[in-house]
Amino acid sequence: MENVMKNDIRIVEEPRKPLAMHPKKFAMWLFLASVLMLFAAFTSAYIVRQAEGDWVIFDLPDMFTFTTVAILASSIPVQWAYFAARKNQQNLVVALLGIGTVLGILFLAGQWQGWGQLVDNHIHLVGNPSGSFFYLITGLHGLHIISAVIYLIITLVRAHRGIIHSGNLAPLEMCVTYWHFLGGLWLYLFVFLLLNR
Amino acid sequence: MATIDIDIKSAQQHDSHEHDSHEHEHHEGNFWTNYIFSQDHKVIAKQFLITGMFWALIGGVLSVIFRLQLGFPEANLEWLRPVLGGWITPEGKIDAEFYLALVTMHGTIMVFFVLTAGLSGTFSNFLIPLQIGARDMASGFMNMLSYWFFFLSSVVMLSSLFLSTGPAGGGWTVYPPLSALPQAIQGSGLGMTLWLVSMALFIVSTLLGGINYITTIINMRTQGMSFTKMPLTVWAFFFTAIIGLLSFPVLFGAALLLIFDRSFGTSFFLSDIYIGGEALPNVGGSPILFQHLFWFLGHPEVYIVLLPALGITSEIIATNSRKPIFGYKAMVGSMLFIAILSFVVWAHHMFVTGMNPFLGSIFTLLTLIIAVPSAVKIFNYVTTLWRGNIKFTAAMLFSIGLVSFFLTGGITGIFLGNSAVDIQLHDTYFVVAHFHLVMGSASFFGMMAGVYHWFPKMFGRMMDERLGTIHFWLTFVGVYLVFFPMHYIGIAGFPRRYYSWTSFETFSGFADLNMLVSVAAILTLSAQFLFLFNFIYSIFRGRLAPANPWNSNTLEWTTPRLPQHGNWPGAIPTVYRWPYDYSKPGAKEDFIPQHIPYSETPESNLPHENEQIKLEGVVVKPSSGHH
Numbered sequence: 060m061e062n063v064m065k066n067d068i069r070i071v072e073e074p075r076k077p078l079a080m081h082p083k084k085f086a087m088w089l090f091l092a093s094v095l096m097l098f099a100a101f102t103s104a105y106i107v108r109q110a111e112g113d114w115v116i117f118d119l120p121d122m123f124t125f126t127t128v129a130i131l132a133s134s135i136p137v138q139w140a141y142f143a144a145r146k147n148q149q150n151l152v153v154a155l156l157g158i159g160t161v162l163g164i165l166f167l168a169g170q171w172q173g174w175g176q177l178v179d180n181h182i183h184l185v186g187n188p189s190g191s192f193f194y195l196i197t198g199l200h201g202l203h204i205i206s207a208v209i210y211l212i213i214t215l216v217r218a219h220r221g222i223i224h225s226g227n228l229a230p231l232e233m234c235v236t237y238w239h240f241l242g243g244l245w246l247y248l249f250v251f252l253l254l255n256r
Numbered sequence: 257m258a259t260i261d262i263d264i265k266s267a268q269q270h271d272s273h274e275h276d277s278h279e280h281e282h283h284e285g286n287f288w289t290n291y292i293f294s295q296d297h298k299v300i301a302k303q304f305l306i307t308g309m310f311w312a313l314i315g316g317v318l319s320v321i322f323r324l325q326l327g328f329p330e331a332n333l334e335w336l337r338p339v340l341g342g343w344i345t346p347e348g349k350i351d352a353e354f355y356l357a358l359v360t361m362h363g364t365i366m367v368f369f370v371l372t373a374g375l376s377g378t379f380s381n382f383l384i385p386l387q388i389g390a391r392d393m394a395s396g397f398m399n400m401l402s403y404w405f406f407f408l409s410s411v412v413m414l415s416s417l418f419l420s421t422g423p424a425g426g427g428w429t430v431y432p433p434l435s436a437l438p439q440a441i442q443g444s445g446l447g448m449t450l451w452l453v454s455m456a457l458f459i460v461s462t463l464l465g466g467i468n469y470i471t472t473i474i475n476m477r478t479q480g481m482s483f484t485k486m487p488l489t490v491w492a493f494f495f496t497a498i499i500g501l502l503s504f505p506v507l508f509g510a511a512l513l514l515i516f517d518r519s520f521g522t523s524f525f526l527s528d529i530y531i532g533g534e535a536l537p538n539v540g541g542s543p544i545l546f547q548h549l550f551w552f553l554g555h556p557e558v559y560i561v562l563l564p565a566l567g568i569t570s571e572i573i574a575t576n577s578r579k580p581i582f583g584y585k586a587m588v589g590s591m592l593f594i595a596i597l598s599f600v601v602w603a604h605h606m607f608v609t610g611m612n613p614f615l616g617s618i619f620t621l622l623t624l625i626i627a628v629p630s631a632v633k634i635f636n637y638v639t640t641l642w643r644g645n646i647k648f649t650a651a652m653l654f655s656i657g658l659v660s661f662f663l664t665g666g667i668t669g670i671f672l673g674n675s676a677v678d679i680q681l682h683d684t685y686f687v688v689a690h691f692h693l694v695m696g697s698a699s700f701f702g703m704m705a706g707v708y709h710w711f712p713k714m715f716g717r718m719m720d721e722r723l724g725t726i727h728f729w730l731t732f733v734g735v736y737l738v739f740f741p742m743h744y745i746g747i748a749g750f751p752r753r754y755y756s757w758t759s760f761e762t763f764s765g766f767a768d769l770n771m772l773v774s775v776a777a778i779l780t781l782s783a784q785f786l787f788l789f790n791f792i793y794s795i796f797r798g799r800l801a802p803a804n805p806w807n808s809n810t811l812e813w814t815t816p817r818l819p820q821h822g823n824w825p826g827a828i829p830t831v832y833r834w835p836y837d838y839s840k841p842g843a844k845e846d847f848i849p850q851h852i853p854y855s856e857t858p859e860s861n862l863p864h865e866n867e868q869i870k871l872e873g874v875v876v877k878p879s880s881g882h883h
């Protein structure tokens with residue numbers, strides 16, 4: 060053992076390791092990149108199609124203003140949970156993740172309401188592509204949020220069982236990253252849909 | 257000092273690795289965990305290889321069936337009835353819609369199942385950990401999932417071949433409205449649904465694999481394996497995975513929109529369609545939109561198929577020329593450049609969609625720029641071969657074959673990239689000739705080269721070289737006989753995806769040529785059975801392989817004959833030099849593996865390498881000599 064240490068203290072060109080990054084965390088970032096590409100594809104298709112004309116213009120449901128606030132607000136307790144986990148405040152972590160989960164579910168309920176408002180406004184999935192795109196993009200984002208809420212709940216349970224603490228932050232970090240990402244993604248989609256009507 | 261810090265960290269890492277390997281030794285696992293649901297990258301690689309070979313056989317047989325129709329339009333194919341059943345018409349001909357289904361399945365299978373999953377799946381999995389010095393992939397579990405998603409996707413695609421309405425028939429590009437309307441052709445019914453389901457599963461598999469490859473390459477390299485010491489194979493797999501990660505989600509998006517149009521009544525791609533004089537309710541869609549989305553994946557896809565083959569052959573050509581690869585950095589740089597450019601040329605597939613001619617010129621320009629890095633690569637291959645002490649192994653022959661196809665197929669790419677020329681050539685056999693040479697055959701040869709070269713590490717035995725050489729010549733000549741005449745047929749205007757041309761007087765002059773192509777296709781396919789025999793026979797009866805049969809430099813050859821789980825029985829070797837120290841002046845042998853420190857090779861070191869010795873410290877590991 061001692062030998063190994065002595066031998067290994069040499070200055071060769073090392074594989075540089077910003078790279079000491081946790082492989083699973085790194086993989087999570089790559090996954091997010093592919094999700095981003097998926098939505099980039101949809102929003103590009105949206106613009107291309109819109110440029111061709113014959114495009115029905117409608118107002119975004121009011122509800123979406125509230126859901127946007129909800130999802131952005133939810134990032135605060137989730138991030139706070141991470142700080143709490145660093146200090147091993149287990150109960151606080153659980154509580155904060157709980158708040159995040161509730162806000163996430165509120166967001167989903169609000170999106171559903173928003174869809175309802177649009178339907179009352181006679182904008183349907185089947186019809187002019189402007190509506191179809193709208194439902195598709197928001198729906199797909201909602202699906203991702205559902206997956207993230209489940210992820211939050213799993214992480215919450217793991218935190219409750221004491222698996223997540225200052226010595227094992229990676230699982231929480233990945234969950235937090237995913238959550239922030241989806242919040243940011245929603246902000247992009249919301250602004251995009253608002254500006255490109 | 258910071259560096260020392262890092263070293264201690266990696267020393268600990270080594271320890272934990274050793275700990276890992278002990279753990280592995282303890283539980284042996286059973287048949288299911290070792291061979292079926294294995295998380296070992298080498299086993300998963302073999303699963304991809306075997307599945308890919310199975311698909312290649314199916315794809316090849318399908319092409320021969322439709323070549324029968326094209327080459328012998330008058331022949332009576334009644335004898336195929338036992339296999340094809342109702343797809344043979346009462347007159348003994350292939351059903352016209354089934355012909356389209358055959359072409360579609362052939363294209364889909366070859367591009368995605370053979371040359372994406374079969375090629376990348378096999379060699380990225382097998383070589384990345386072995387060549388960068390890692391015990392396994394970053395996530396063995398995700399890696400296993402990647403294979404099983406591919407397997408599921410294969411099952412779905414295969415089962416679509418047995419539907420009474422036949423598999424998808426709208427071409428491998430599945431353009432709507434043809435693919436969106438079940439009324440259009442039979443293949444757009446359930447067959448198309450299964451195609452979409454299968455491709456969705458396939459994309460999940462590719463993403464799982466790609467995320468793993470990138471993560472592994474960036475995070476799991478052994479000590480000393482800096483980016484500039486990575487073999488070109490690993491570089492190629494790295495770029496391939498990145499391209500896939502960015503482009504496959506877009507295909508997923510396109511497929512999703514198509515699914516909505518087909519099943520939920522939306523009109524993303526559909527507008528103003530009349531069937532039997534009746535207007536469909538769909539208005540406002542744009543079929544061109546699909547083409548944009550499809551080709552945003554579709555063009556990068558050709559490099560997803562080609563780059564791994566280029567990486568594999570770079571390695572094989574350097575090894576068997578016994579010379580350092582010429583222009584290592586230029587090779588990496590040109591792959592990077594190709595990878596970037598591959599995202600901005602997609603519209604060269606759409607010159608005839610009525611696009612603005614000015615936009616067409618921009619895409620022409622961007623497309624032609626790709627010729628530059630491609631030419632750099634060809635130049636570097638040739639200069640590596642130049643005055644090399646060439647060993648004509650089967651792998652080497654197939655690699656040289658790749659260079660040949662890359663050149664002949666690449667040249668016609670310059671024609672097709674010009675929007676003005678493409679208007680004449682688009683959707684003719686000229687295109688078929690072009691992409692079969694540059695993408696199909698080149699990548700196929702890269703894959704074959706890889707199998708011949710790494711077979712000893714995969715199965716611990718050698719393949720028969722003489723059979724391999726015969727296989728090469730038959731296939732090489734066969735490929736040119738099949739695809740070269742297609743240029744002429746295409747320039748004459750013969751359109752692709754046409755079941756029959758006999759009703760056009762203009763084309764009757766090509767009957768002989770078409771017959772020649774079909775005969776050559778049958779012979780080329782038959783030659784593959786030589787390979788299949790050689791492959792299977794050698795797994796069980798081949799000559800036992802030495803640990804490093806080709807006197808190669810890369811790390812995989814420092815493993816035992818049959819590397820076990822964890823790859824190296826002891827510590828992972830440390831890397832001191834780049835992988836291409838072949839025939840170094842002054843060296844005792846004509847190769848110096850990557851794990852040999854400069855302090856052991858004073859006779860061949862260059863001045864700046866002698867400087868390195870001081871940095872290597874006092875360690876001389878007695879066990880690491882390369883003799």
Ligand code: HEM
Pocket residue numbers: 316319320323359360362363364366367371426427428429688692695696697700738751752753754777780781
């Ligand atoms: C036995 C060797 C092969 C033969 C004889 C062959 C022959 C053909 C022919 C004649 C066509 C055009 C049919 C038509 O448009 O009417 C075709 C289409 C195609 N082939 Fe091959 N091929 C072979 C191997 C491959 C390989 C290795 C690839 C891998 C890239 C490949 C990919 C394709 C694709 C993508 C299409 C287009 C399918 C479509 O139009 O949707 N082929 N093949």
Ligand SMILES: [Cu+2]
Pocket residue numbers: 554555558601602604605
């Ligand atoms: Cu292209």
